[in-house]
Amino acid sequence: MLKKRIRISKNSLIFIIVFVIVLIAYFGSSLSKVRNINVKGVNDLGAQQVIDATKIDDNSTLFNVLLHHKSISEKTEKKLPSIKSISFRTHNLRDLTINVQERPTLGFISKNGGYYRIIDNGQILKQKMSSPIGNYPTYSGFSKSRLKQMSNIYANLPSNVKTNVSEFYNAPTKLNPYRIKIDMNDGNKVVADMRTVKSKLKYYPGMAAQMKKKGVIDLEIGAYSYPFKGKK
Structure with missing residues (x-):
């Protein structure tokens, strides 16, 4: 059986040698290292916080980032x-863009002298904050399961109602273990039932607009309002 001989032309050999030399020179120079890092898609996370978590800096090479992008993403x-997902894109041979998709923040709970963020899957993050960030509500007195339920209800409220919610309180009674109270940013308070609050809160803006004085909007059974006692 005859063996086929692979012949490489002189020009091809020269090209391969030059290519290898250029490749070695590139990876041995500063041109192969990350020059600028741009983070896109962050809302509540800081850009530098994301960069620090990836451990990518100006000593990292773009080739290494692309080669290990999956493990870098998983660790981050x-x-x-x-962070729900993270991806990397390069441009100009030296610049890196980190695209981030965050899980929505649904509010904060106060415990141990600090505040902890609640994200869209009901998970409470371990990072302790001295105060809440952004225009999100706080939750008080809820069990873990009730907290998840309440935060999911908040996530699906109309945007004009969500931005007005300041704090949710678990306020059960013997007659109604699902009773809650809500402080609103406009100064009003709401009394409601967890089982029906999602459908009833959409009427809040209209009811609040008709109130001549700040007070309570009771949505627990029906839907009516009355001014705070002692307020003129």
């Missing part, structure tokens, strides 16, 4: 659970 998402 583990360190920052509020």
